[in-house]
Amino acid sequence: MRRTREGLNRLLLAALLGVALLLPIAVRTDQYTLVLLTTILLYGVLATAWNVIGGLAGQLDLAAGAYLGLGAFTAGTLLIRLNVSPWLGMVLGGLVAVGFAVLIGYPLFRFGVKEVWYALSSAALVEVLRVTFLIWSQVGGPVERYLPYHEWSFYHLRFATYMPFYYIMLGLLALALLVNHWIRHSKLGYYLMALGENEEAAEVLGVNTQKCKLQALAIYAFLVGVTGSIYACMYGFIHPNFFSGPMSIEVAILGIVGGMGITYGPVMAAILLVSVREFLRANLGGQLEGLYLVVYATVLILIALFRPQGLGPMLRQAYDRLLSRLVKE
């Protein structure tokens, strides 16, 4: 076999895919590990979706929880009230998230709300929605609303094990990565990167920055909305706390730590940080609530201070070095 870069890249990708596909079978009875793996994938999807608006377009969005919650409530409510299958519900959930994102994003970008102010207003949005759904008793309210129970129903997306959700999430991750990859190499991607670096310079080169930002926001909201629908089915209930501020911030952190604009960065960060977090939580959680967050925060600060480009470029360099050694042999 001839060793080429291309070939080795493919080999690695195939190997990773193989591991990802086989992993749940190895731990199939261990529900805790399955939830953990699915959660890692979930954050991977969210952070990869965030990469479109945050990494490429450079808009520090802190509203992942808003779109996640909207997706969850759309699919959940449709299932509870009208017995609509979540398979349809997730598409609608994504669309509701997009509709809301456009509604909010249009005036924000129109009036030139930027940088900090964009970050803050998006963070505020999550809280606004949380409280709205808390008060809006027809749909939300302070008590959990459970999805109809089914032992095993493909139509209702309810299963006795987490394994199907693992695969659904894996599929979603693949989709998010493909979308990222595709955008990264398209006109929209170049336009987003340009406006993320310098908006005025991009405008002068013919980039309709408002429109591009809105497109990026819509793509991100759709992916997160769909993820939210599945999130609701996985946990079997919906609650206004799905509009979670801390979770939104964590998604952005994963995107930043992974390396802004790097397609595979956010997933790497999710695998690394979420497993560290869950490990710490499992082992220190009981008596020392909050300790895992201290460690987590310290890691974030250190990375932001000493590796402001994120982990992505570092991993990439290491990988390139490894490849060139293998190819030379």
Added chain:
Amino acid sequence: MSAPILQVSQLTKRFGSLVALNNVSLEIRAGEIFSIIGPNGAGKTTLFFNIIGLQKPDSGRVLFNGTDITGKPPHTICDLGITCTFQVPRAFANMTVEEAVRVGAYKRYRGREVQRKVDEVLRICELEEYRHQRCCDMGLAPLRRVELARALATEPTLLLLDEAGAGLNPSELAGLMDILRRLNEEKRITLCIVEHVMQMVMGLAQRIVVLDYGEVIAEGTPQEISTNPRVIEAYLGKGAVC
């Protein structure tokens, strides 16, 4: 004498109480190399920003090939065929040179054509060796050429250059002037250059307008300008003309 490509009439721009542009009118003709000079703070950059749409004038009009473009957003104006470079380079820091130029090339091309345009522009601007370098790792002279290249990739008919020669050494300057002259002659791009480097202005420009405190104080050929007493006064202060 050819038709005007850009007509600026009675443009006024205020920042609070400061009048940065006061009733500025001028005309750029198709195919020429036009220059705007003036002391620091005269309003040259402001004039560019108001033509290109980055700022909206308080009053006055800008016509491009006869259509009114006053107050239009920059990307629309770029579609029509005007773009500019910045006085302080606004590099796309984390993008490679090729990627940065690509941004411009997408304006008029799709698919394979994009790469062809990028290659062409990189060759013209003598940037082929820097192709894969990130913009933030580059020196001033090549960075200015990157600004020029990505602007060229949008295929403008009128290109505004804000102090493209500032901070370059004599040989870099000669190289840049060569490129600009070729663009004007071979690609028929109308150039409007704002410049402090007199050598460049006198070597390139066919007509010059002088701004001072936001007002046009003189207009003419390089010879006329260099002997105009009002211009010398504006540059050197009162009493310089004996």
Added chain:
Amino acid sequence: MTDTLLQNLINGALTGCIYALIALGLSLIFGVMNVVNFAHGDFVMLSMYLTFWIGLWAGADAVFTPLLTFPALFLIGVLAYYALIDRTLRQKYVTQIAVTVGLMTFLRALTQLVWKAQPRALPYSIIQGNIQVGPYTILASRLVSAVVSVLAIAGVYLFLSRTWAGRAIRAASDDLDAASLLGVPYRQTYALAFGLGSALTAIAGGLLMTFQQVDPTMGVRFGLLSWCVLAMAGLGSIPGLLISGIIVGAAEAVGMSLWDPRARSLIVYLLFILVLWLRPRGLFGRK
């Protein structure tokens, strides 16, 4: 009906003075060094916990704890500046935010670790009782808090306009290059501004503890609240901050009574988003 409305308006406006004080701290940090401090609300929370702690162990009244917490928070602010913020000044704003978000998470987790997640409150304060003005009842602690806040704001105003250090801060916020030329050392000035901005939360924290409890999620609320006040006021106007604080406080209280007590944050955030859309420079902003 109108009576309860006015009653709420008064209460809200009084609390709003404390909001203005908190936002003044933020405005010092953001206005002077253009650093986006996401952790500001958590400094307030930290001050409240410190107040609680000192109140419990030393038996000191919440009103007097700023004597200890003010220098403590000043020191923490200066340390945070040199350890974290100083290194990010030349970085993209995303890096800055990442660092302060890290700081925010750190503080929140630390307080959770030390004081657990339950809400804490001090048993009593020496400022007790109510003042009756016509049909309206005013909680003495709120009134005192508002007065102290306004005095503190005035104090900062005097400090900025009358002392050399204050003028240095203002000069650095107007034009750093010019200020450096005139011999203003930017590092020390920034550290001073960051320290002072953080220390102001100590006063606010002490005052808040005279009439309410604290829990670790409080930081988010005060963070967004102070950004809302700052966005409404715009940069550079101290009286504007006070007015905005009062508006936000009053709107919050009125909304809570007319609509739903849980809508508290909703009103603040809606106000915030509206201001960003309609008046991106704020109502009183000068830059």
